[in-house]
Amino acid sequence: MLKLFIKVFLFIFVSFYSYSQTPFDIYGPFNSEIYKDLKIALKNANQVYKLDLSYQSIDAKLWNKIGQLKNLMNIQLNSNGITAFPNSFCELHNLVYFSSLNNPIEQWPCSFMNFPNLQYLEMGNSKIDSIPNSILACQYLKTIKLYSNADTLHISKNIKYLKKLSEIIIENAVLDSCPKILFKNPYLKTLVLNQTNTWYLPNNLNTAENLEVLAIENNPISYLPWNIYQLKKLRILSLRNTKIVKLPDSISELRNLEYLDIRGTRLSKEDLELLKALLYGVDIKSDIK
DSSP, rough: OHHHHOOOOOHHHHHHHHHHHHHHSSSSSTTTTEOOOOOHHHTTGGOOOOOEEETTTOHHHHTGGGGOOOOOOOEEEEEEOOOOOOOGGGGGGTTTEEEEESOOOOSSSSOGGGOOOEEEEEEOOOOOOOOOOEGGGGGTEEEEEESSSSSSSSEGGGGGGOOOOOEEESSSSSSSSSSGGSSSOTTOOOEEEHHHHHOOOOOOOOGGGTEEEEEEEEOOBBOOOOOGGTTOOOOOOEESSSOBBBBGGGGGGGTTTEEEOOOSSOOOOHHHHHHHEEEEEEEEEEEOO
């Protein structure tokens, strides 16, 4: 009985611990010290693996010396008022995790060839307008998150060659075209396109053979392509707050679908009843009365 209790306790503890961790915690050396003062970090340059400079102004002279942190793996920036990266930033070749939020940065510091170990890339409220071709050098990249981009966003076609890339989240940004290229990466598992001015989905859905989560919320899209059934592993589909008026009957062939969100769409009550019949057992969220 005691052994069973211990096992249950450990399971709950591990589950809670994993759930409470942020990406910044997960990436980089486990349990390493998090430096929050750039001046102190530069004095201990060889010992710095994680750097969180969120919500503080950064001295320009110290910022220009960031390249001295040769072992730096995680850097988190938030509301620092920085508009550019110094040239020395390109010397952070061991960077694994990069996040910058609420900084009006206009361009990447240099080619992504300088960051071959990068696994997590996040930019929010910046003026970045593209993911360049050099992203191909980041063959360990797992996650790309882009929020509230101030300009039309162009995504390099090389993104389809990133074999470790499993998650792309783009919110409150205008894509320069239908996101066809995003469905050409066969390794992608999660694709979120919320408020991206997406009018339709491409017909090359068969190439996104491992996609499990697809969210296209707050977009003017009005229909799904008939071959939506080709997303064989799709578990979660959210069409919330779109102009969808009808879903193709082929959606019934999504055998792994567990959750469908159609709140804020233009489907009728009759369409909802048909969906419930076609997708028996699927959790359908709807505000249709």
